[in-house]
Amino acid sequence: MKISVLGTGYVGLVTGSCLAEIGNEVVCFDVDERKVGILRSGGVPIHEDGLPQLIERNVRTGRLHFTTDVARAVHHGDLIFIAAGTPPGEDGSADLQYVLAAGRSIGRHMQGFKVVVEKSTVPVGTAGKLRAAIEEELSKRRSDGDHAAGSGLLALPVAIVSNPEFLKEGAAVDDFMRPDRIVVGTEPGEAGRQAREVMTRLYAPFNRQRDRMIHMDVKAAEFTKYAANAMLATRISFMNELANLAEKVGVDIEQVRRGVGSDPRIGYSFLYAGLGYGGSCFPKDVQALVHTAAVHGQRLKVLEAVRAVNDAQKHVLVDKIVQRFGQDLRGRRFGVWGLAFKPDTDDMREAPSRVVVKALLQRGAEVVAHDPVAMAQAREALAGDLDGMPELLARLRYVDAPMEAVADADALVILTDWKVFKSPSFSALKAALRQPVIFDGRNLYEPEIRTQGFDYLAIGR
Numbered sequence: 001m002k003i004s005v006l007g008t009g010y011v012g013l014v015t016g017s018c019l020a021e022i023g024n025e026v027v028c029f030d031v032d033e034r035k036v037g038i039l040r041s042g043g044v045p046i047h048e049d050g051l052p053q054l055i056e057r058n059v060r061t062g063r064l065h066f067t068t069d070v071a072r073a074v075h076h077g078d079l080i081f082i083a084a085g086t087p088p089g090e091d092g093s094a095d096l097q098y099v100l101a102a103g104r105s106i107g108r109h110m111q112g113f114k115v116v117v118e119k120s121t122v123p124v125g126t127a128g129k130l131r132a133a134i135e136e137e138l139s140k141r142r143s144d145g146d147h148a149a150g151s152g153l154l155a156l157p158v159a160i161v162s163n164p165e166f167l168k169e170g171a172a173v174d175d176f177m178r179p180d181r182i183v184v185g186t187e188p189g190e191a192g193r194q195a196r197e198v199m200t201r202l203y204a205p206f207n208r209q210r211d212r213m214i215h216m217d218v219k220a221a222e223f224t225k226y227a228a229n230a231m232l233a234t235r236i237s238f239m240n241e242l243a244n245l246a247e248k249v250g251v252d253i254e255q256v257r258r259g260v261g262s263d264p265r266i267g268y269s270f271l272y273a274g275l276g277y278g279g280s281c282f283p284k285d286v287q288a289l290v291h292t293a294a295v296h297g298q299r300l301k302v303l304e305a306v307r308a309v310n311d312a313q314k315h316v317l318v319d320k321i322v323q324r325f326g327q328d329l330r331g332r333r334f335g336v337w338g339l340a341f342k343p344d345t346d347d348m349r350e351a352p353s354r355v356v357v358k359a360l361l362q363r364g365a366e367v368v369a370h371d372p373v374a375m376a377q378a379r380e381a382l383a384g385d386l387d388g389m390p391e392l393l394a395r396l397r398y399v400d401a402p403m404e405a406v407a408d409a410d411a412l413v414i415l416t417d418w419k420v421f422k423s424p425s426f427s428a429l430k431a432a433l434r435q436p437v438i439f440d441g442r443n444l445y446e447p448e449i450r451t452q453g454f455d456y457l458a459i460g461r
Helices: 010-021 033-040 051-060 070-076 097-109 126-143 172-177 189-202 218-249 253-261 282-295 301-313 316-325 352-362 375-385 402-406 426-432 447-452
Strands: 002-006 025-029 064-067 079-082 114-118 158-162 182-186 213-217 333-337 366-370 396-398 411-414 437-440 455-457
Touching (some): 002 010, 002 070, 010 064, 051 172, 070 097, 079 097, 097 114, 097 126, 114 189, 126 158, 182 189, 182 218, 189 213, 213 218, 218 282, 218 301, 282 301, 352 366, 352 375, 366 402
Parallel strands (some): 002 079, 025 064, 182 213, 333 411
Antiparallel strands (some): 158 182
16 A cells, blocks of 8 residues: 655654554655755664564565655655554643644645544543544645646545554554554545544454454544553553552552452553653653643643643652752762663653652752663753753763762662663672662662662552
């Protein structure tokens, strides 16, 4: 099939590359000339395991192309995926300007029937707005005398499909190539029937072992994505609240997690206590769903609590540090391991590390930080967070190795559960620190390390 992808964030790049991998001819469009230049030169502007090799292989075979020419992209694709960003607005709503701009570009340049696929995470009802944006541009072309726009080729000008992504950053390629489900929402009528047939053919290579496709109407598919992310965020906040209580009653939350997770109705996923969720999806999607409910005169009280718990959880480790060292941290040095919001990514959006590092600096501390992948992104994010506070930024340093970060530090602070941090030499760590103190925001270690002389403060342990 001829496929175009509008937007080259991690969802767009993974979608385009994986669809090229199974034999389709894919053109990826982005307005960012710098990003497209990086991709054309063999680079990848994000960290995602397996993606550089996938892109390189499919560019080399001629199945994957990158362009800043939107007309070329629209003309190429019979099937057009919109993977534009939907950042949160000030009121918590999803900002649809980039999605609708993509729709208007399609309307301006399409020459025949197109299946337009929402891959971006969008609120219920976006398909209708997207259709209106496309048809408005087609109407302008007809009034201007554009023969293609008024021809019989566009008797069915467009079919809108919702095909939400269920990709975990850090494992997105594997998630796409080995999906547990493929949700496809289509409109009623002939255009919807054609779109369903196209999507069934597209995803046939992923359904040979069993049919993973779940067909539904377009609004239900839009809602499903938000519901899934909201459920996962709820599990995280629920477990964090239990962890905070577990500390007070003298219970190890890890033992509770194993006991609860063994119930097949519950399972183990997303039940790890820690510093809360971050990244590009859960925070904005929970917020957007709460906003959608408010627009319709309803409060989602559970999700309001999920968000409040998560905001508070990012401060839990700071509170432990203050309890141990006092409010005034001047003269104290903290070695930080991990800055990305989760391992196997360089994403700093809504990362708990941003809250913790800023809080330590505001109390006068010096922070020496290391992350295996996210150093460049962390520098940019934290510089933005500390804009106008040069005296704080001056006390933040970045180093290239974990042991450099803890050298002569008053404590180690763990903020991301990278594998490389899971089995350190505890004797070397103890020797490097001024004091053998570990604040573990990701529960990487067992409490038994206290027998080695460490003051070990974790979450619910």
